[in-house]
Amino acid sequence: MSSRYTIVIPVLNQWRYTAMCLDSLQAQGVRPADILVIDNASTDETPARLAERAAKDGLGALTNRVNLGCGGAWTQGALLARESDWVVLLNNDVLAGPRAIDAMLDAAEAQGLKVVSPALLEGAEDYGFAAFAPEYLLKMAGTARRGWFHGVCFAVHRSVFEAIGFPDTDRRLGGHEDMEYLVRCLRAGIAVGTVGDAVFHHFGSITQKAMKKESGAKSLGDRHYFYSRLGMGWLARKRFKLERERQRRQWSIAENARCGHSLHMLRTEGQWRSV
Template identity: 80%
Template sequence: MTRRYTIVIPVLNQLRYTAMCVESLLAQSVTPGDILVIDNASTDETPQWLARHPELAQQRNRVNLGCGGAWTQGALLAGDAEWVVLLNNDVLAGPRAIDAMLDAAEQHGLKVVSPALLEGAEDYGYAQFAPEYLVKMAGTVRRGWFHGVCFAVHRSVFEAIGFPDTDRKLGGHEDMEYLVRCSRAGIPVGTVGDAVFHHFGSITQKAMKKETGAKALGDRHYFYSRLGMGWLARKRFKLQRERQRDQWSAEETKRTGHSLHMLRENGAWKHV
């Protein structure tokens, strides 16, 4: 029998967040065998923790393959799953998060889909806030956009355009590269308000930057060159994205009082 989904979670240290992420998924009736943890050569207690949880599907890499490498590895190991859900480890799942997201994707004809995000400090009572938020945002869709914190890819998309790019120089831009590829191929993508995650905020990337002293993990100019964009095209692309984001946010906020991406700053919400 074909599985509806496999959840692929690349990890590099940060065990505290991985454990919270997995626990939140299990609390939403996700089966342990549908969670695949890709350990990108962690040096903390992550390997020992995974050894104590053989019920989780898992893969240990001898070297850090990066985000794109782990995503592709996970997609290949997902077997015949209809959907592959690529998920950060620094998140908490909302009510029925995975099934609700995929239900919305199928309802709206999307082949790549992301959930709404509540991002930043968890100082607002996520468990109580999320159900109320979902009632207000149900049926909301941002067509043409998904984000790298969590995005589910239908198996047919891999067959059409291939897997996420494994080039390590893209560090931090792998999701955008895949989004552009999907857009150019006419693949319907979107972000939906029927599912929500709390995102603590790029915990692994921040830790890597601190350890290495690097301002960025990838080469932004190299990323744009891979897309065939010169300076003018790059500026136009960025401006279009910002204008579309602001329009979505304004329309959603006017209608519901919330948006599909909200940042928690100094005890208040910023809609983006």
């Protein structure tokens, strides 16, 4: 039987955040059966806790014997969610706002988007997300950044996989898989965007930070390799980055002028900064 969506959540350790994420989604009406957690060979309590939840409430859970990376887990989940119209690729270190998934997909369908992300509030959760989110959504409803989505949460319509394929599974991309997919979508003329009708709080790349600390690496991916995969030399990279920053500033200024907030905000030292 087909379903509107399947949420795919790759995880590697950090069970505390995964549990908060799952509880948050279910509090917003998401059925456990519409979630697929892909465990990339965790060594903490994650496998046992996922097995408990799967047995108790029907949560979808899959444990890999090796770490396939984010792109590998995304593609694995998308292939397994073949009966769903949308595949929502989600980080585990997030909290969902009111009706987050359905509101995001409703906005995408109303605006003709085939890949869509929600608004994002990042950083310390010292402001009371549960109370802040409804007021934020009232101000941001109908706002959109067309031509952009982010890797914390992005929903992909089934037709996009059919048109351009799945996220890249190359482990050397580590952390750049979302940008690679964004560029592929834009080059294919696929309508993508970020919408203000849904919002998530993102604690901030918890798994990646833990992996960097453990390995001592500054980056989990090869940035130059990423750009070479896109066919971009030095000059093209510079132009790409400058255009991204120029567009980001324009969006942020316009959103703040109209709504008093932006679709991407960072919380530091008790203050908001638009990004």
